[in-house]
Amino acid sequence: MVGHEHLLLHFARNGAYADGAADLLVLQRGEGPYVYDTSGRRYVDGLSSLFCAQLGYSYGEELGEVAATQMRQLAFKTNWATASPPAIELAERLSKVSGELALGKTFFTCGGSEAVEAAWKIARQFHLARGEPGRTKAIARRTAYHGVTLGALALTGVSSMKEMFGEPAIDVRHVANTNAFRPEVPDPLADVERAVEEEGPESIALIVAEPVQNAGGCLAPPPGYWEGLREIADRCGALLHADEVITGFGRLGEWFGSQRYGARPDIVTCAKGLTAAYVPMGAVLVRDEVAAPLYDAGRTLLHGVTFGGHPVCAAVALRVLDIYGRDHVLENVRALEPHLEQRLRGLLDLLLVGDVRGAGFFWAVELVADAADAPVGPLDRERLLRQYLPGRLREAGLIARADDRGDAVLQIAPPLIADRAVLDEIVDKMGEVLTDAGEWMTTHRAGAAAAA
Numbered sequence: 001m002v003g004h005e006h007l008l009l010h011f012a013r014n015g016a017y018a019d020g021a022a023d024l025l026v027l028q029r030g031e032g033p034y035v036y037d038t039s040g041r042r043y044v045d046g047l048s049s050l051f052c053a054q055l056g057y058s059y060g061e062e063l064g065e066v067a068a069t070q071m072r073q074l075a076f077k078t079n080w081a082t083a084s085p086p087a088i089e090l091a092e093r094l095s096k097v098s099g100e101l102a103l104g105k106t107f108f109t110c111g112g113s114e115a116v117e118a119a120w121k122i123a124r125q126f127h128l129a130r131g132e133p134g135r136t137k138a139i140a141r142r143t144a145y146h147g148v149t150l151g152a153l154a155l156t157g158v159s160s161m162k163e164m165f166g167e168p169a170i171d172v173r174h175v176a177n178t179n180a181f182r183p184e185v186p187d188p189l190a191d192v193e194r195a196v197e198e199e200g201p202e203s204i205a206l207i208v209a210e211p212v213q214n215a216g217g218c219l220a221p222p223p224g225y226w227e228g229l230r231e232i233a234d235r236c237g238a239l240l241h242a243d244e245v246i247t248g249f250g251r252l253g254e255w256f257g258s259q260r261y262g263a264r265p266d267i268v269t270c271a272k273g274l275t276a277a278y279v280p281m282g283a284v285l286v287r288d289e290v291a292a293p294l295y296d297a298g299r300t301l302l303h304g305v306t307f308g309g310h311p312v313c314a315a316v317a318l319r320v321l322d323i324y325g326r327d328h329v330l331e332n333v334r335a336l337e338p339h340l341e342q343r344l345r346g347l348l349d350l351l352l353v354g355d356v357r358g359a360g361f362f363w364a365v366e367l368v369a370d371a372a373d374a375p376v377g378p379l380d381r382e383r384l385l386r387q388y389l390p391g392r393l394r395e396a397g398l399i400a401r402a403d404d405r406g407d408a409v410l411q412i413a414p415p416l417i418a419d420r421a422v423l424d425e426i427v428d429k430m431g432e433v434l435t436d437a438g439e440w441m442t443t444h445r446a447g448a449a450a451a452a
């Protein structure tokens with residue numbers, strides 16, 4: 001294997017891999033829901049890479065042909081006051097699949113953070129055009145991840161990722177999320193209302209939330225939550241933004257998670273599953289009324305990125321959307337969700353597992369310290385999530401995510417083409433790893449207590 005000393009890893013302790021100190025997992029090949037490392041070892045990709053490889057890894061021939069055809073015809077044209085047929089067609093198709101959400105206009109980006117940031121700028125321009133320049137604030141939720149570019153980072157509610165970068169680019173008030181296992185407040189909607197009142201209803205430009213919040217571990221909304229957000233947004237005159245970077249394109253069994261939860265957002269951001277990760281692309285979808293001021297005579301939409309709406313990516317996305325329909329991908333998620341849920345709930349018997357939560361093909365198990373479900377403390381989290389689990393998961397041949405932006409969780413988001421046997425394989429491996437992890441924690445704690 002070639003050395004990797006020139007490559008900086010994202011969200012990784014780069015030093016841990018320096019000079020071969022730890023063995024970097026280098027994946028070389030994929031097939032269906034499986035990936036293979038450079039030594040030929042197979043892993044079941046229980047995370048769709050990073051919640052994005054919806055189709056797994058066997059559509060390369062077909063999508064490669066689509067990309068090659070587009071490259072031969074026209075490799076690139078920007079959307080800066082020009083356009084290409086695939087970008088035009090994709091915007092139209094997205095408007096169609098948004099169905100009753102009626103998201104009639106699309107602005108393309110290269111990924112999720114850029115989409116979230118563009119959504120904010122479109123919202124601001126909407127309010128400015130309507131003579132409300134004082135709407136400068138956003139409401140977002142604690143622990144939620146909306147991306148890392150400075151605007152998106154302001155919306156992100158994970159303080160450890162933000163503190164070192166100074167004053168946030170956007171004035172954001174963070175409110176309670178919908179963690180039902182360890183509720184922050186009795187009524188998350190009341191918390192949003194309180195925030196709006198305290199900040200001043202006339203100062204709020206945007207309320208943003210994910211249909212199911214990823215960070216914190218697949219936090220689904222309680223019944224009536226999205227209807228409540230809609231009412232609050234309408235009452236205070238803010239736009240409602242559903243960040244569907246993860247939940248879009250079948251992850252929850254629908255084109256958009258908003259459709260599952262009766263959400264009626266003004267703005268939807270998406271990325272990841274839009275192209276099933278075969279190429280990078282993101283998008284902001286808005287209702288016609290939100291885009292309307294952008295069509296006023298003489299008004300310029302003051303935002304743009306060179307590669308937003310790249311024709312090769314748009315052509316691939318169009319075929320990916322075809323495949324979702326042709327190969328019954330959303331139906332597969334809907335049909336197998338009950339089985340996956342039931343298998344995961346079986347893990348609740350393990351000492352280390354306190355809660356199982358999620359929807360569709362997007363689930364988390366919360367790891368707990370004891371039979372009374374106490375949260376795993378910071379020291380044990382460090383040991384469990386960063387020392388023990390990565391190696392043990394790798395040994396088991398499972399890609400899953402151990403995360404503690406909120407409480408400690410192990411998350412899965414299988415490729416949406418996974419069949420029952422693949423889902424069983426994922427859950428079996430989780431069970432095996434978490435059983436060992438529970439024993440390891442007990443021994444480790446006993447060892448630490450003896451040494452103290």
Ligand SMILES: Cc1ncc(COP(=O)(O)O)c(C=O)c1O
Nearest residue numbers: 111112113145146147243245246
């Ligand atoms: C809800 C949400 N918004 C935004 C982002 C940022 O997307 P990207 O990593 O493509 O910039 C992510 C990434 O995981 C996300 O989950």
